[in-house]
Amino acid sequence: MNATAQIAQSPVSVSIGALIERCRSEIATHADRLNGLDCAIGDGDHGTNMLRGFDALLAERELLNALPIDETLVEAGRILVMTIGGASGPLYGTLLIELGRALGSGVVNNEFSSAFQQAVDAVAKRGKSKGGDKTLLDVLYPVADLLDEQHDIEGLPGMAFAFAESTVPLQAMRGRASFLGERSIGHMDPGAASCALLIAAVCRALNEGCRA
Ligand code: ADP
Ligand code: MG
DSSP states (O other), rough: BBBBHHHHHHHHOOOHHHHHHHHHHHHHHHHHHHHHHHHHHHHHHHHHHHHHHHHHHHHHHHHHHSSSSHHHHHHHHHHHHHHHOOHHHHHHHHHHHHHHHOOOOOOOOTHHHHHHHHHHHHHHHHHTTOTSSSTTTTHHHHHHHHHHTTGGGHHHHHHHHHHHHHTTSSSSOGGGGHHHHHHHHTTTHHHHHHHHHHHHHHHHHHHHHHHO
16 A cells, blocks of 8 residues: 555554654664764764653653544644754754645645645754755655655655655754764764654554554
8 A cells, every 4th residue: 555545544543642652662672772873964963852752742742643634743843843852853843844834734645745744844944954964854745755656655754764865965054963064964864864764664563453
């Protein structure tokens, strides 16, 4: 089944609480690695920041589970802005808030991909950044394109990791890593790495129809 069709069916097959648990667990497992990536080209806190945000989502999972999907996304985005902090908090927060606003109350097949694209554009605007700047946008934009092409959900995690990998040869143009200039080349962007992990976790959860 293609990704957008599967996402459209998700309200019946996957609980928001289970999705939050999966994402939090993925970030917890890889927090040290994300801190390590951020140590190389930033200040070493990206894994810690992300874990703080997903711990906060987990604490609010019952409230988030009870809301309509658009309100869940907006509220989850607000929580991430308040708790992740750093540069990435407002960016991940904007992604979820704008996705919720763009979706409205019903997730209709084919509308998800355009809502996702709108949300990614809002992240770019917020960060004054674009694809190729060595940020999480280097994962979000190509994933948005795959959703638009009705790509199979099974293939998305592997492609998301490949997009994160593709930030290694880039020079950072935004955020702390940009202060390093050419010395930022040769390292994976930590935000791109966390983004790939989260996309993979969400895809796997949707694929398995997890309700835990
Ligand atoms: P901080 O840099 O404030 O310590 P984090 O370490 O949590 O925040 O997040 C760093 C990540 O945020 C980067 O790896 C990059 O992906 C993303 N990022 C930083 N600034 C921008 C920006 N202006 N636009 C898009 N993404 C950005
Ligand atoms: Mg950092």
